[in-house]
Amino acid sequence: MRTTVGIIGAGPAGLLLARQLHLAGIDCVVLESRDRAHIEARQRAGMLEQGTVDALRAVGAGARLDAEGLEHHGIELRFDGTSHRVDFPALTGRTVTVYAQTEIVKDLVALHLADGPPLLFGAEALAVAGAESGKPAIRYRHQGREATLECDWAVGCDGFHGVARAAVPAAQRTTYERGYPFSWLGILADVAPSSPELVYARGAGGFALLSMRSPTVSRLYLQVPNGTDPADWPDERIWDELDARLSEGAGPGWTLNRGPVTAKTVTPMRSFVGEPLRHGRLLLAGDAAHIVPPTGAKGLNLAVSDVRLLGRAFEALHRTGSTALLDAYPRAALHRVWQATRFSYDMTTMLHVPPGQSDFDRRMELTRLHRIAASRDAAAEFAAQYTGLPLP
Ligand code: RFL
Ligand code: PHB
Numbered sequence: 461m462r463t464t465v466g467i468i469g470a471g472p473a474g475l476l477l478a479r480q481l482h483l484a485g486i487d488c489v490v491l492e493s494r495d496r497a498h499i500e501a502r503q504r505a506g507m508l509e510q511g512t513v514d515a516l517r518a519v520g521a522g523a524r525l526d527a528e529g530l531e532h533h534g535i536e537l538r539f540d541g542t543s544h545r546v547d548f549p550a551l552t553g554r555t556v557t558v559y560a561q562t563e564i565v566k567d568l569v570a571l572h573l574a575d576g577p578p579l580l581f582g583a584e585a586l587a588v589a590g591a592e593s594g595k596p597a598i599r600y601r602h603q604g605r606e607a608t609l610e611c612d613w614a615v616g617c618d619g620f621h622g623v624a625r626a627a628v629p630a631a632q633r634t635t636y637e638r639g640y641p642f643s644w645l646g647i648l649a650d651v652a653p654s655s656p657e658l659v660y661a662r663g664a665g666g667f668a669l670l671s672m673r674s675p676t677v678s679r680l681y682l683q684v685p686n687g688t689d690p691a692d693w694p695d696e697r698i699w700d701e702l703d704a705r706l707s708e709g710a711g712p713g714w715t716l717n718r719g720p721v722t723a724k725t726v727t728p729m730r731s732f733v734g735e736p737l738r739h740g741r742l743l744l745a746g747d748a749a750h751i752v753p754p755t756g757a758k759g760l761n762l763a764v765s766d767v768r769l770l771g772r773a774f775e776a777l778h779r780t781g782s783t784a785l786l787d788a789y790p791r792a793a794l795h796r797v798w799q800a801t802r803f804s805y806d807m808t809t810m811l812h813v814p815p816g817q818s819d820f821d822r823r824m825e826l827t828r829l830h831r832i833a834a835s836r837d838a839a840a841e842f843a844a845q846y847t848g849l850p851l852p
Contacts, residue, residue, distance in 0.1 A: 466611035473746030473763040474617030475568035480771030493584035507757035509848030529559035538661040538709035544833035551843035588627035591742035651719025663705030729753035756804035
């Protein structure tokens with residue numbers, strides 16, 4: 461098989477890039493190792509920046525998002541026995557939208573299958589060869605047989621565990637990485653959210669987050685030790701711990717709504733940036749290139765901003781023959797990636813309680829939170845990062 465742009469991975473990054481290319485009249489093929497049901501059910505992110513919403517609308521994936529997405533004007537921070545609301549429109553003129561990644565993937569897959577270029581499910585990329593030669597070739601296995609996708613450009617949108625990153629020779633790769641001494645236990649519950657906006661809480665016992673998927677479905681997270689087995693957390697224990705952490709600092713009369721838990725997973729936390737984002741005619745985007753801890757809600761938004769830049773760059777190449785925007789992609793993408801990496805790191809370290817934390821470090825965390833509550837400038841910087849920096 462031959463195409464102009466070979467895309468590995470049908471997560472949000474690969475699907476959105478394919479849609480952008482298709483609308484610009486550029487041939488592409490998407491290879492996805494899993495099946496459709498699997499990628500449409502994978503529970504992940506939920507908070508979209510304005511730029512992400514705009515990008516989805518621009519490719520025709522905005523109808524259900526506009527009907528069902530929940531526009532939010534702020535978040536609440538609870539810490540040290542107090543609560544502070546960060547008002548996004550007042551501080552930045554922008555809002556954010558709650559709409560699950562599962563729904564974005566469903567919307568993009570439906571568009572793609574209706575009139576899009578080939579999207580092969582169960583097609584596992586094995587390796588990318590020839591990136592430096594100007595004729596990349598993606599070797600993949602589909603329906604028990606090995607085949608090759610020859611392309612002018614290969615784009616690795618295959619997530620953190622994908623194969624594309626490995627095509628950059630080790631001697632030319634630099635990896636920046638940091639682990640964290642805690643994980644998130646996340647649940648979905650069939651119960652109305654207990655607050656109209658997201659609540660990020662730093663309780664004495666650790667971090668808790670109250671989020672949502674719809675007016676009748678809550679999404680909640682708890683900081684737990686690394687290596688936690690979800691089986692050790694029966695539903696009652698989760699609700700009790702969420703209640704304890706979220707109630708500290710809540711106003712009088714606030715209660716946590718409890719309901720049937722329909723999903724329970726543990727996710728470790730990591731910051732990771734792999735450079736370069738380009739090797740010859742191979743480009744990397746989204747989780748294939750970088751990972752942030754979910755505290756800043758940036759992973760999905762970064763994946764989308766990477767491919768917005770790439771979509772524009774391929775369009776310019778197609779129209780004018782110039783690779784200037786493709787040449788500029790790594791620098792432009794990495795600027796945002798590092799800002800989001802710093803923000804996610806700050807939010808993570810400010811809101812979690814690592815094991816054995818010293819009294820001094822605890823006071824430093826609380827002092828950072830108190831500064832956001834006390835200073836409009838500090839709150840405005842926080843809000844600008846949370847709602848998303850503009851694309852260059
Ligand atoms: P994805 O979504 O991981 O998609 C990659 C796709 O590539 C496929 N793939 C391959 N296909 C062919 N051949 C191969 N060899 C392949 N290897 C992999 C995979 O099956 C998959 O379909 O990456 P993308 O598109 O870059 O999107 C990034 C986002 O998914 C990610 O940043 C966020 O979901 C991160 N993230 C979260 N972000 C938030 O902002 N808030 C969250 O609450 C949140 N929770 C999460 C998360 C990521 C998680 N991961 C990666 C394990 C929870 C989890 C569990
Ligand atoms: C979510 O709704 O899953 C979510 C929201 C905000 C975050 C992380 C996860 O920071």
